[in-house]
Amino acid sequence: MKRREFIELSGKSIGGLLIYSLAGEPIVLNAQENTVKVPLRFFTEHEAKVIVAACERIFPADESGPGATQAAAMIYIDRQLAGPYGTDKYRYTQPPFVESIPEHGYQGKENPQETYRAGIQKLGKDFSELDGAHQDERLGAIEKTHFFELLRQHTIEGILCDPMHGGNAGMIGWQLMGYPGPQMSFRGQMGKYNGLAYRTAPQSLAQVLRRHVKPWEDEERG
Amino acid sequence: MQSLDPVDVVIVGAGWAGMIMAKEIATRTSLSVLVLERGGPFRGLAAYAEEMDEIDTQLRFRRMESAAEGVFTSRSSYKDRANPIRQFGDYHPGTGVGGSSEHWGGTSPRFLPEAFTLATHLKELHGVRKLPDDLTIQDWGITWKNIEPCYWRAEQMMGTCGKAGNLNGEKIEGGNIFEGPRSNEFPNPPHVMPHMPVLFAKASKEFGYHPFPLPCSVLSRNYVSPDGVARVACQFCGHCAFYGCMVGAKASPSSALLPVLEKTKNFKVRTGSRVRRVVHRDGRAVGVSYVDDAGKEFMQPADVVMLSAWALNNARLLMLSGIGAQYDPVTGKGTLGKNATYYVHSFCDFFLDKPQNSFMGGGGMGMAIGDFSGDLPANGAAEGAYRGGTITAPARGIGPIVSFGRIPEGESHTNWGSAWKKAVLKWQDKSVVFLCGSTHFAYRGNYMDLDPTYKDRWGDPLLRMTMDWADADRKRDAFIAKKATEIAKAMGATGVRARLTTNRPPGTGSDHSHGGTIMGTSPETSVLNPYLQHWKIPNLWVLGASAFPLGEPTATLTIAALSYWAADAFIDRYVKRPGELA
Numbered sequence: 001m002k003r004r005e006f007i008e009l010s011g012k013s014i015g016g017l018l019i020y021s022l023a024g025e026p027i028v029l030n031a032q033e034n035t036v037k038v039p040l041r042f043f044t045e046h047e048a049k050v051i052v053a054a055c056e057r058i059f060p061a062d063e064s065g066p067g068a069t070q071a072a073a074m075i076y077i078d079r080q081l082a083g084p085y086g087t088d089k090y091r092y093t094q095p096p097f098v099e100s101i102p103e104h105g106y107q108g109k110e111n112p113q114e115t116y117r118a119g120i121q122k123l124g125k126d127f128s129e130l131d132g133a134h135q136d137e138r139l140g141a142i143e144k145t146h147f148f149e150l151l152r153q154h155t156i157e158g159i160l161c162d163p164m165h166g167g168n169a170g171m172i173g174w175q176l177m178g179y180p181g182p183q184m185s186f187r188g189q190m191g192k193y194n195g196l197a198y199r200t201a202p203q204s205l206a207q208v209l210r211r212h213v214k215p216w217e218d219e220e221r222g
Numbered sequence: 223m224q225s226l227d228p229v230d231v232v233i234v235g236a237g238w239a240g241m242i243m244a245k246e247i248a249t250r251t252s253l254s255v256l257v258l259e260r261g262g263p264f265r266g267l268a269a270y271a272e273e274m275d276e277i278d279t280q281l282r283f284r285r286m287e288s289a290a291e292g293v294f295t296s297r298s299s300y301k302d303r304a305n306p307i308r309q310f311g312d313y314h315p316g317t318g319v320g321g322s323s324e325h326w327g328g329t330s331p332r333f334l335p336e337a338f339t340l341a342t343h344l345k346e347l348h349g350v351r352k353l354p355d356d357l358t359i360q361d362w363g364i365t366w367k368n369i370e371p372c373y374w375r376a377e378q379m380m381g382t383c384g385k386a387g388n389l390n391g392e393k394i395e396g397g398n399i400f401e402g403p404r405s406n407e408f409p410n411p412p413h414v415m416p417h418m419p420v421l422f423a424k425a426s427k428e429f430g431y432h433p434f435p436l437p438c439s440v441l442s443r444n445y446v447s448p449d450g451v452a453r454v455a456c457q458f459c460g461h462c463a464f465y466g467c468m469v470g471a472k473a474s475p476s477s478a479l480l481p482v483l484e485k486t487k488n489f490k491v492r493t494g495s496r497v498r499r500v501v502h503r504d505g506r507a508v509g510v511s512y513v514d515d516a517g518k519e520f521m522q523p524a525d526v527v528m529l530s531a532w533a534l535n536n537a538r539l540l541m542l543s544g545i546g547a548q549y550d551p552v553t554g555k556g557t558l559g560k561n562a563t564y565y566v567h568s569f570c571d572f573f574l575d576k577p578q579n580s581f582m583g584g585g586g587m588g589m590a591i592g593d594f595s596g597d598l599p600a601n602g603a604a605e606g607a608y609r610g611g612t613i614t615a616p617a618r619g620i621g622p623i624v625s626f627g628r629i630p631e632g633e634s635h636t637n638w639g640s641a642w643k644k645a646v647l648k649w650q651d652k653s654v655v656f657l658c659g660s661t662h663f664a665y666r667g668n669y670m671d672l673d674p675t676y677k678d679r680w681g682d683p684l685l686r687m688t689m690d691w692a693d694a695d696r697k698r699d700a701f702i703a704k705k706a707t708e709i710a711k712a713m714g715a716t717g718v719r720a721r722l723t724t725n726r727p728p729g730t731g732s733d734h735s736h737g738g739t740i741m742g743t744s745p746e747t748s749v750l751n752p753y754l755q756h757w758k759i760p761n762l763w764v765l766g767a768s769a770f771p772l773g774e775p776t777a778t779l780t781i782a783a784l785s786y787w788a789a790d791a792f793i794d795r796y797v798k799r800p801g802e803l804a
Binding site: 057058059060062064065067085088089090091092093094096098100101103104105106107136139143152156157160161162164165173174176177178179180182183184185186187189190191193194195196197198205208209213215216 | 277281416457579583640643651
């Protein structure tokens with residue numbers, strides 16, 4: 001059996017409580033100091049570190065607010081890749097595989113797991129130890145690849161997904177975007193905030209429904 | 223293959239088309255009706271609430287048909303090689319009881335009266351010589367007088383919200399004065415409109431246009447249908463198109479028809495049953511064969527077979543069953559697979575300076591103008607476009623991932639990194655869109671047949687879609703998009719940019735597909751007679767948008783109306799005297 005891999009993340013970097021102000025200035029409060037050990041489902045520890053670093057360059061923490069690391073986007077990607085999506089369980093994979101116009105979408109044979117394994121190698125063993133400028137250089141070199149396209153899309157998903165998928169830790173992404181989560185009703189607000197932002201503390205699906213909801217990637221794990 | 227107990231009527235597919243027919247037959251006759259549905263049962267409103275998750279439901283298509291099973295292939299010309307749809311993009315095929323009618327948005331406009339006789343109409347207006355040679359649109363074989371009462375029944379069943387603009391010929395401001403005459407006001411009033419559609423209505427009025435609330439089958443108030451089905455008003459949760467409605471406010475087969483069907487004794491739905499063939503002998507259908515989830519094959523005998531498996535699947539089932547002559551784009555002979563159409567549905571993207579709370583709303587909500595719908599004057603940009611279309615300012619409700627990253631052109635030179643992130647945050651929730659929809663004419667080269675290479679999970683060839691845009695489509699698209707950009711600019715928008723549908727090849731994957739088994743006035747030119755009965759096999763009926771001889775942007779209400787139309791013909795005439803109705 002494969003050795004179980006973990007990644008140690010600083011608690012400071014994930015899930016701090018954030019308040020979205022209308023001026024668009026996010027403030028981190030109540031950050032924890034301890035580290036957390038997160039079990040990995042697909043990535044090796046080294047791969048996870050590369051992905052953390054790459055996601056952070058795609059959506060970095062800066063003066064505009066927290067970034068992909070704080071939202072734990074890598075955890076989301078790790079779980080998606082380990083789930084049915086990662087092995088193309090629901091993609092049409094019958095040959096022949098022939099390239100086509102972009103409108104036909106990805107027509108390749110590689111599944112997302114394979115694309116990530118190969119893509120991470122291209123970024124180089126030392127990727128996570130490089131400084132930001134050098135990391136950007138390497139990412140710039142693969143900007144046009146299918147791997148980068150997936151990584152960029154998954155980074156966004158990992159920041160803005162429901163927390164049950166492993167990303168959007170502390171609903172940081174939703175707070176940054178002013179998204180309130182899957183609320184049951186906006187009947188009281190519809191048509192009353194014309195041109196004004198209606199912002200409320202986000203709630204996850206499990207919080208709204210007051211019950212645990214199993215995401216697809218967990219369902220497939222049994 | 224195990225042969226099952228015979229039924230009177232077997233219906234393939236539990237979407238709007240089939241479930242309306244099932245409900246009419248089960249409540250108005252004593253015939254036994256069995257609906258075979260490839261997907262699972264209706265899982266209830268609580269399950270729909272649990273699916274308010276953008277990743278699984280909207281991006282991974284968890285509740286839709288699996289692309290792995292084989293969807294269809296597409297190409298632009300009969301000379302090209304087709305590629306399969308490997309993962310879903312614009313194509314969102316529902317599965318399970320209700321089908322795609324569970325996750326549609328509820329947009330419910332009627333077609334214009336002349337759409338049903340458009341071939342004759344255009345010839346009279348422009349003369350045969352001025353029309354493109356390869357145009358293959360033809361009349362439906364029905365008229366407004368036939369379909370209007372059926373539209374009204376569909377609207378009452380769904381509880382459609384809106385404001386009439388033409389009541390028995392009387393034009394009413396505030397509604398769409400360009401619509402065909404309605405016999406009744408809408409069953410429910412329009413919705414409360416958010417910021418952008420309100421601005422759109424104001425700006426359009428200043429142009430002299432006539433904004434109206436887009437007809438929408440998501441309830442604006444609590445409602446009881448003539449069938450006695452009670453549903454509650456929409457909560458504007460923003461999880462509408464792509465999602466099942468967690469309160470049942472959106473009209474769907476599960477919310478509007480199932481409560482009636484469940485009370486009848488002669489109706490049954492059998493899920494996990496994927497029909498592969500219509501079995502026929504000596505010019506009569508004798509039943510269907512299907513495979514269950516475990517791969518076991520069954521023969522379901524029936525006196526009458528009705529297909530309502532979605533447009534492309536209807537056509538494919540007839541092809542796989544060897545029913546009818548395959549259309550050939552070179553000779554123009556054959557009718558099966560003919561007149562494949564899509565929809566011309568371009569976008570006008572722009573940005574407003576104020577937040578829009580775009581996470582609120584509901585699928586079909588919004589304001590629209592019909593000033594450019596129907597015939598266009600033969601001048602300027604309109605020349606060669608023949609027909610116009612509708613411009614809609616929607617209030618659909620949209621999730622944070624699919625709406626992410628919309629920034630005006632030139633705001634960031636990359637699509638990642640700090641500068642890009644700041645631009646995204648600056649424009650977050652300020653990005654809006656107009657939808658411009660118009661007719662897709664049918665052309666000689668646009669058709670469906672079976673793919674020679676790619677097969678589905680059970681070894682049957684996939685359907686192959688061959689389709690390209692024509693000059694008239696491009697001109698129509700560009701004309702309407704231009705009008706939309708003018709309105710956006712007048713609203714004080716920045717970054718206004720039209721995204722034309724016709725810039726990319728069609729048929730690469732949309733659920734808005736029509737044709738293939740078209741209805742018409744002659745067996746020489748159509749597959750079905752005007753009652754949706756097969757010309758050659760009188761006990762075979764084909765329901766849904768596969769019967770449309772042309773494409774319109776929003777087909778659902780017309781699909782529903784046609785099912786009522788066909789149900790009357792079946793119940794009032796065919797059941798009494800089985801045979802050819804035309």
